Amino acid sequence: MGSILSKIKKTIENKEGKEKKTIIEGDKTAELTRINNKLDNIDKIVNEHLNDFELLGKAIDEYLLSIKKELKDNINADSKKKIEQINKIQNTLKELENRFNDFEKAVQEVKTIRERDKKNWKILNEWLHNVEDRLKTLEQEKKNNKRRYNEINNKFAGIEKYINTERYKKTIKKETNRENVLYLLKNGLNQPTEIKKEFKGGTKALYETLKRLEKSGEITRRKEGKKVYYEIKKGYNL
Structure with a gap:
């Protein structure tokens, strides 16, 4: 130019x-x-x-x-x-x-x-x-x-x-626990004692996660005698 x-x-x-x-x-x-x-x-x-x-x-x-x-x-x-x-x-x-x-x-x-x-x-x-x-x-x-x-x-x-932030880290931890529990349930582990053996987040975190999933409607809880079973709710897609 x-x-x-x-x-x-x-x-x-x-x-x-x-x-x-x-x-x-x-x-x-x-x-x-x-x-x-x-x-x-x-x-x-x-x-x-x-x-x-x-x-x-x-x-x-x-x-x-x-x-x-x-x-x-x-x-x-x-x-x-x-x-x-x-x-x-x-x-x-x-x-x-x-x-x-x-x-x-x-x-x-x-x-x-x-x-x-x-x-x-x-x-x-x-x-x-x-x-x-x-x-x-x-x-x-x-x-x-x-x-x-x-x-x-x-x-x-x-x-x-x-x-x-700590808040974000806790959020990620909860989401990781959620995915872990759903994965174990999908693969046939539906009693807390069974899930606990494979769950990596600790007993307290396991029961907190199960409670949140039940509350959100992603899983159902049923009791047979003294045993408790958890299952992924029908129609729910992982």
């Missing part, structure tokens, strides 16, 4: 005086056609930048939805992995910001040419107005992407803080 701008500058400087007047008045169409082709290449670069930000915006929206779904299923599933993904998004934003700044510098060079020769470069003038509109769009998209990144980052900061 820099070489294109250099050629545009060189064309303007070499066509001053009599020769410049001849191009404008005598064969202006051919010269402007060559310049317009060069501007088309610059315009292509603009579109590539716009596509980068549009694709990134869509990807972040989809990523936010997937995170919300995963948090409902298992809040601790891949927290470290997702934090790494957040860092990758941040690096991508930084890279796009650098490209955006380089593009602004290139546009500023073209603006300088326009200011020096407004009268003879009407096509360039109109193109620059379009570029300015696109720059505003890019700037807004950049702000939106940063806002989305901050939202994601704040969510994971909260998750990281929560998974280190």
Whole structure:
């Protein structure tokens, strides 16, 4: 892109005086056609930048939805992995910001040419107005992407803080005990004395877990004489 701008500058400087007047008045169409082709290449670069930000915006929206779904299923599933993904998004934003700044510098060079020769470069003038509109769009998209990144980052900061609390650890322990008891019941162990031999959480935790499962309706309790039996409730899917 820099070489294109250099050629545009060189064309303007070499066509001053009599020769410049001849191009404008005598064969202006051919010269402007060559310049317009060069501007088309610059315009292509603009579109590539716009596509980068549009694709990134869509990807972040989809990523936010997937995170919300995963948090409902298992809040601790891949927290470290997702934090790494957040860092990758941040690096991508930084890279796009650098490209955006380089593009602004290139546009500023073209603006300088326009200011020096407004009268003879009407096509360039109109193109620059379009570029300015696109720059505003890019700037807004950049702000939106940063806002989305901050939202994601704040969510994971909260998750990281929560998974280190005692309350969370107890919740995970209860869920582990629950799954262990249901697994043993499913495999035919239905008396407390049988379950206790295979259960890894201790006697107190076992009876607390059985009580919670019975209360939630996941298992049923029946008594035959002095013996107590627990069974997974019919129709309940593990």
